[in-house]
Amino acid sequence: MSRIKEFPLPDLGEGLTEGEILKWLVNVGDTIELNQPIVEVETAKAAVEIPAKWAGQVSAIFHAEGETVEVGTPIIAIDTAPGAGPVDEPAGRPAPSAESLAAVTVAPAEGMVEPGMTGGGRTPVLVGYGPRTTAAKRRARRTDGSESKATGGSESKATGGSESKATGGAANGTVTVDRPLAKPPVRKLAKDLGVDLFALTGTGPNGSITREDVQEAVRPAAPTAAPVAATAASFGPDREQRIPVKGVRKLTAENMVASAFTAPHVTEFLTVDVTRSMRALDRLREMPDWRDVRVSPLLLVAKAVMAAIKRYPMINSTWAGEAIVVKEYVNLGIAAATERGLIVPNIKDAGRLTLRELADAMTALVTTAKEGRTSPADMSGGTFTITNVGVFGVDTGTPILPPGESAILAFGAVREMPWVHKGKVKPRQVTTLGLSFDHRIIDGELGSKFLRDVGAFLTDPEAALLAWG
Structure with a gap:
């Protein structure tokens, strides 16, 4: 039995079919340990590090950084018994070189031993690490005579007129040089x-x-x-x-088109005086227990949303065709602009968090997103989203609903503006909120009351907390 095992790109969750190789964390010849991160892959939802399924020595890397690979396709070969002598190959078949392994892809064929199998049958594998059950899609082959096939240890001509030997390292496998x-x-x-x-x-x-x-x-x-x-x-x-168009941007585009032409959007706007909220944040920053905490206006907006959802639970719901699913928990999504595109990770069960816990969770969420380490699980299951367009100097917008959610709030820039306060025109801190909602679930009255309460909280957060509990 061959000791060189091919490691396929695993299913990283929720039916993802492909991923882009962002960065290899190991090189050919490196000795690796079990569960050691070997490659960073970007899927349609996140950039994640994939650990090694076996310990051993890297024999070959099949795909370069920047290539998009389908789930189940081998991406690396690992010698699980380095230094143990020649590889146990069928008679007459030489051990593959790193160069030849890197130049071929192995196509499953009848009688081939696939990853996760032994000669006597299939062995248990980790979720998503097993062999593919569908035929692999391949690029169109060249028809100028430069293409050739190589099986076993026979000599073949590789594209470009040069000769090379390719074995693929798999028993009874069919190897094609494409x-x-x-x-x-x-x-x-x-x-x-x-x-x-x-x-x-x-x-x-x-x-x-x-x-x-x-x-x-x-x-x-x-x-x-x-x-x-x-x-x-x-x-x-x-x-x-x-x-x-791939990865995060591709998924975002598909979701936005599906949402825009599926859910009937309505957007309402409210301009509010947030001077007291800004002063409350200043006092919060001066407290000893909060001096090491990132405190921003978005924190109070999130708290206002949590308080308003308790008063109007229907805002936190999903259209399910024959039923409307109202959720007691709030998985609060925070839209984050990253180098890979817009992503919306969410804070699980945010309604149960204290203000300090909410602040810590938001800081961790944004930091992880900016570093490109957000996991697919953190971007799934959102129930309500806030998009902070104010950080770009924008007053507000008409945000599109994330799929499966019934409302999204745009938080605009906070500006000093002339405002009528206690019968006199004074400079005040003012912002504009934009609430988009699914009109199948939320009618104008419900949407207006929810937006009004969020605005009331931001106008006087202390009074709102005392009145609403």
Whole structure:
């Protein structure tokens, strides 16, 4: 039995079908431990670190950083018994080299031993780590004669005219070479520079493409140099830039389109004097127990929402076709703008938290989001969302409902403005709230009362807490 095991990209939750390799945390030849993080992957919901399923030595890395990989596709090969001598392969089949393993993908075939299986049957695997049950999708093959197949230890011609040996390292497996022979760092360099590897002739071992080959292709003197990729940071010769829609942005786009054309949106606005709220925050910051706590106006907005939902539970509900599901718990979503796009992680059961606990939870949520470490679980199950557009200097907006939620509140910038206070025009701290809601669940009266109560809380938080409990 082969001791080299292929590690497939696991299902990271809620039916995700693919992920993008953001960063490899190990290299070929590294010795790794069980559950050691080996790769950072971005899914449609979050960037997560994936731990190793086995201890051993990294034999090969199949996909470069920046590649999108389907769930169940092998991403790395691990020698689970390094230093134990030659790999136990069928007679006549040599052990694969790191270069050849990195250049092939293994297609499941009849009789093939898949990850999580032994010769006598299937062994238990972790959730999402087992073999795929559907056929893998593959890119269209080249039809110019450069494509070839290799099984066992037979010699084949790899794309580009160079010869290489590829075994795949799997018993009775069918191995197909559908991309040029190059190491992952070289593939990443080619992607960054916009170089088509199929157009290059490798000068490395076994005809593999080297870093120098890629760099030579983009030198000005080279007439066949490929144009800069449209995904690069600069614009191309046509003065246009193409940005792939994937990951968080792809999921956000799909959700917003589905929400906008499924739930009938209504948006109401309310401008309120929040001078007392701003003063209350100043007093809070001066308290010894709060000096190390991040205190922002958003904290009081969140508290106001929690208090208003207790008075109007229907705001915290979901349309389920034949029924409206009203939820006692409040999973409070906070929209966060990150380098990967807009994400909406939520604080579980936020209604049960004290003001200090809510402040700590919000700080942790925002910090984790900015660092790209938000887990898929933290972005699932939201029941009400706040989007703080005020941090961008915007007065308010008409936010689109997150799928499954019936209301979302936009919190605008707090500005000093002339305001009639106690019969006189005075400079006061003022903000504008925008509440979008699902009109199937929330009618104008309910939405207006909820927004009014949130505004009343922010106008005089001390009085609201005393009156509402």
